[in-house]
Amino acid sequence: MxxxxxxxxxxxxxxxxxxxxxxxxxxxxxxxxxxxxxxxxxxxxxxxxxxxxxxxxxxxxxxxxxxxxxxxxxxxxxxxxxxxxxxxxxxxxxxxxxxxxxxxxxxxxxxxxxxxxxxxxxxxxxxxxxxxxxxxxxxxxxxxxxxxxxxxxxxxxxxxxxxxxxxxxxxxxxxxxxxxxxxxxxxxxxxxxxxxxxxxxxxxxxxxxSKSPLTIKIGKEAFYRQAEMNLTDAYDYASNVMVENMMTGDANEGICAFVEKRAPEWKGE
Missing domain, CATH: 3.90.226.10 (2-enoyl-CoA Hydratase; Chain A, domain 1)
Structure with missing residues (x-):
C-alpha cells in the first residue's frame, strides 16, 4: 500500500x-x-x-x-x-x-x-x-x-x-x-x-x-557511537549494549523462534 x-x-x-x-x-x-x-x-x-x-x-x-x-x-x-x-x-x-x-x-x-x-x-x-x-x-x-x-x-x-x-x-x-x-x-x-x-x-x-525495530534501533546507535571510540572503550561499550540487548523481549523471542524453527513475532520491547 x-x-x-x-x-x-x-x-x-x-x-x-x-x-x-x-x-x-x-x-x-x-x-x-x-x-x-x-x-x-x-x-x-x-x-x-x-x-x-x-x-x-x-x-x-x-x-x-x-x-x-x-x-x-x-x-x-x-x-x-x-x-x-x-x-x-x-x-x-x-x-x-x-x-x-x-x-x-x-x-x-x-x-x-x-x-x-x-x-x-x-x-x-x-x-x-x-x-x-x-x-x-x-x-x-x-x-x-x-x-x-x-x-x-x-x-x-x-x-x-x-x-x-x-x-x-x-x-x-x-x-x-x-x-x-x-x-x-x-x-x-x-x-x-x-x-x-x-x-x-x-x-x-x-x-x-522484517527485523525487530528495537534491535535495529539499538544496533544503529551502537554502531555510530563505538566508531568514535578507541578499541578498548569500543569493546566495553559494545559488550554492555549486547547484554542490554539480550535482556529485551525481542531478543528472547527471536532466539526462541530460531530454536523452535518458527517466524518471530516482534513486540518492539
Missing part, C-alpha cells in the same frame, strides 16, 4: 509504502539543499523518529540529479544583506549540519537512492545515510574547490565513509567519480541498472523492516 502526503507547495514528496517512508527531493533540475528543502527534510525526519509504524526511510530524488548541493543562487542573493550574508550562511550551515546528524541519529535506517549526480552537500547527504544504492549512471563529487569554496562540511561525512586518501582526492581535485569508483571507495553499497533502482532499494527496506 502506498500513501502520498499532499505536499504540493513544498520541494519534498512524502510517501508511505507499507512501513517504509520515501522522501523524494522534487525541485529539479538541481534538487538543491535550499533552506526550504532542508526544513522539509528535517521536519519529515523528526516525525519519522517518533512514528512507530515507520521502520525504514528512503531518500530519493526526481530527475537526473540526486542533489547538486546547496542552492548557490539563494546563497548569493543573501550577499545583498546588511551583513553580506553572514547570518544566512551561518543559519543554513547549522541547519544542514543538524539535518545530517539527524539522519545518523535517527533510530531507523536511512537508505539513499541515487539515480543521478550527487554533488557537494548532495554527496554529503549520500555519505550521511546508512546505506546507499545507485544506478550505474550516477556520479559523485565534492567540487567546491573549483569555485573557491572548499567542501568543508561535506568533508565531515565523506571522511567518515571512505579512506582519507580517497576523500582528499575528491576534495582537492573536485573531480567527479563514477558509481563503480564510489562503490570501490566505500561511499555506496551497490550499483544497479537504472530500471531496477527503486525495486532493489525497496527490497533492502523490506528486508530491514
Amino acid at each position: 502506498t500513501d502520498k502526503t499532499d505536499n504540493a507547495a513544498g520541494p519534498l514528496i512524502i510517501e508511505r509504502v507499507e512501513t517504509t517512508l520515501r522522501l523524494t527531493l522534487a525541485n529539479p533540475p538541481a534538487n538543491a539543499l535550499s533552506m526550504a528543502m532542508i526544513s522539509e527534510l528535517q521536519s519529515a525526519l523528526d516525525k519519522a523518529a517518533n512514528d512507530r509504524t515507520v521502520r525504514v526511510v528512503v531518500i530519493a530524488a526526481a530527475g537526473k540529479v540526486f542533489c547538486a548541493g546547496h542552492d548557490l543562487k539563494e546563497m548569493t542573493a543573501h550577499r545583498a544583506d546588511a551583513d553580506g550574508g553572514k547570518t544566512f550562511f551561518e543559519d543554513i550551515m547549522k541547519a544542514c549540519a543538524k539535518l545530517m546528524q539527524s539522519i545518523v541519529k535517527l533510530p531507523k535506517p536511512v537508505i539513499a537512492e541515487i539515480g543521478g549526480i550527487a554533488s557537494a552537500a548532495g554527496c554529503q547527504l549520500v555519505a550521511s545515510c546508512d546505506l546507499a544504492i545507485s544506478t550505474d549512471k550516477a556520479t559523485f563529487a565534492t567540487p567546491g574547490v573549483n569555485i573557491g569554496l572548499f567542501c568543508s562540511t561535506p568533508m565531515v561525512a565523506l571522511s567518515r565513509n571512505i579512506s582519507h586518501k580517497h576523500a582528499m582526492e575528491m576534495l582537492l581535485t573536485g573531480e567527479q567519480i563514477d558509481a563503480s569508483s564510489a562503490r570501490e571507495y566505500g561511499l555506496i553499497n551497490r550499483v544497479v541498472p537504472e530500471e531496477y533502482l527503486t525495486h532493489v532499494v525497496m527490497k533492502y527496506a523490506e528486508s530491514i523492516a
Whole structure:
C-alpha cells in the first residue's frame, strides 16, 4: 500500500509504502539543499523518529540529479544583506549540519537512492545515510574547490565513509567519480541498472523492516557511537549494549523462534 502526503507547495514528496517512508527531493533540475528543502527534510525526519509504524526511510530524488548541493543562487542573493550574508550562511550551515546528524541519529535506517549526480552537500547527504544504492549512471563529487569554496562540511561525512586518501582526492581535485569508483571507495553499497533502482532499494527496506525495530534501533546507535571510540572503550561499550540487548523481549523471542524453527513475532520491547 502506498500513501502520498499532499505536499504540493513544498520541494519534498512524502510517501508511505507499507512501513517504509520515501522522501523524494522534487525541485529539479538541481534538487538543491535550499533552506526550504532542508526544513522539509528535517521536519519529515523528526516525525519519522517518533512514528512507530515507520521502520525504514528512503531518500530519493526526481530527475537526473540526486542533489547538486546547496542552492548557490539563494546563497548569493543573501550577499545583498546588511551583513553580506553572514547570518544566512551561518543559519543554513547549522541547519544542514543538524539535518545530517539527524539522519545518523535517527533510530531507523536511512537508505539513499541515487539515480543521478550527487554533488557537494548532495554527496554529503549520500555519505550521511546508512546505506546507499545507485544506478550505474550516477556520479559523485565534492567540487567546491573549483569555485573557491572548499567542501568543508561535506568533508565531515565523506571522511567518515571512505579512506582519507580517497576523500582528499575528491576534495582537492573536485573531480567527479563514477558509481563503480564510489562503490570501490566505500561511499555506496551497490550499483544497479537504472530500471531496477527503486525495486532493489525497496527490497533492502523490506528486508530491514522484517527485523525487530528495537534491535535495529539499538544496533544503529551502537554502531555510530563505538566508531568514535578507541578499541578498548569500543569493546566495553559494545559488550554492555549486547547484554542490554539480550535482556529485551525481542531478543528472547527471536532466539526462541530460531530454536523452535518458527517466524518471530516482534513486540518492539
